[in-house]
Amino acid sequence: MISVRHPLIESRPPATFCDVFLYKCKSCNLVIHKNCKDLIRFNCQNPQQNESQQIMKSPPEEKFDTIKRTFSNSQLASRLERYNKTVRNSFVMQLRKDYSFTGYIRVELELTRPITVLDGNEPPRVKYLPKNTVKAIYLTSQTSASQVVKALLQKFKITNDARKFMLCERIQKGRKEESHVTIRPMTEFERPLFLTLLWGSAHTGHGFRLKDHQEAEPDWFDFEEHELKQFLRLYNDEKEKALNEIQEGFEVRRYQIVKILKERKEPLVSPILH
Template sequence: MGTDPEDSGNDEQVEWGKQELSPSEIEQKVKEYNAQINSNLFMALNKDGSYTGFIKVQFKLVRPVSVPPPRKATSPQDGGRRPTGMKRRTSFYLPKDTAKHLHISSRTRAREVIEALLNKFTVVDNPRKFALFERSERHGQVYLRKLSDDERPLHLRLCAGPSEKILSLVLKENETGEVNWDAFTVPELHNFLCILQREEEEHVKQIVQRYARARDKMREALASTTPG
């Protein structure tokens, strides 16, 4: 178990995914679920016994993600062809409060949800670098459990109900230890270095500005002070 506070307290984990529901129980739970929400994110039963609905996934990524570079218009001199060679990528950090709603089926697996999320943001990183987690809060503690590839997130949502405290879904890196930088390509590593350099320069700029403001205030105070 790691030092992440969200990894604490797994001894009382409620295993929503192991709850097998009969068709009548599914129908009843769908009605109860829809009665508890105050939005149009309802669940719907299908004739084949499956059901569809929305899940919300929060992004809790600590590393940048890679997306294709913006497409540049080709000139007539290029003959309408794009240059060949190494595929370039653009890397950036997703904001910490990023979240996405997905409309899925009760048959949709966790691995398919991850792939759909990456496609929504045009992320070109290998989906195996990411994992879907089930997060819950009980008795003042946060519980986090990694979903297996074949688990069905909408089934978890239905069994737990709509409360985000009882259950929420989180996308994180598929690692628990140190970052394995050898798993990244050379262009990705170069992009990471550029991002770190920009962040360092921005932090230095903020610190210099803060000290400059403090120095100006001290000088103003000295100028307004009467000797003696």
């Protein structure tokens, strides 16, 4: 693994074994000793952290309509050639003899609900998918959005009903650090690879995201008893994590206040905790 320096800020959490400056990561709140910060060997930065997101449910613009839009054979060949010149990796599109074409799209998986996953011969496990999961998927110009959803679920061995997820077009505007992103849910018959070609370039700020279908709450009667029990364990873990974060924040503030009072040589008053 590659060593990646965290975006660290100085802070003074409550001392345990020493009373020196510690560091706290801006992204994941990791607290670490000053002399150990260069030993961190994972990257927790979240590219969606400062992202302003808006859901757009209107149909695509006419020029991006992959159901009605067509090209002549010569127009298609010309567009593919222009698009491939903008590709910086190996994800070029290939024209077939029947004038369909193949290629890759990258899909960001932004799932906030727990999913059920098969793991070999083990019983199905309920878990959260890690943030910033990205999958490149190979498809043809005729592959539909609903087929892409099913293929992604199969690759990650997710057993939940495909109707609980939606493939979205992602349109990013502004700088990467403070970007504004519009999310447009795609209809099941839209063609993602063809839409990629219509964007005209591999670097237009467009992309794809797999999201939870948010139209309604989950139908809990669809789940098995063991899945419901794992849901409860997950939610309890989330509750415990949130409470710990609140307690840690309180301890940091208390430490800072006590230190300031000591420096001023004022009498300390024990706080009353409710």
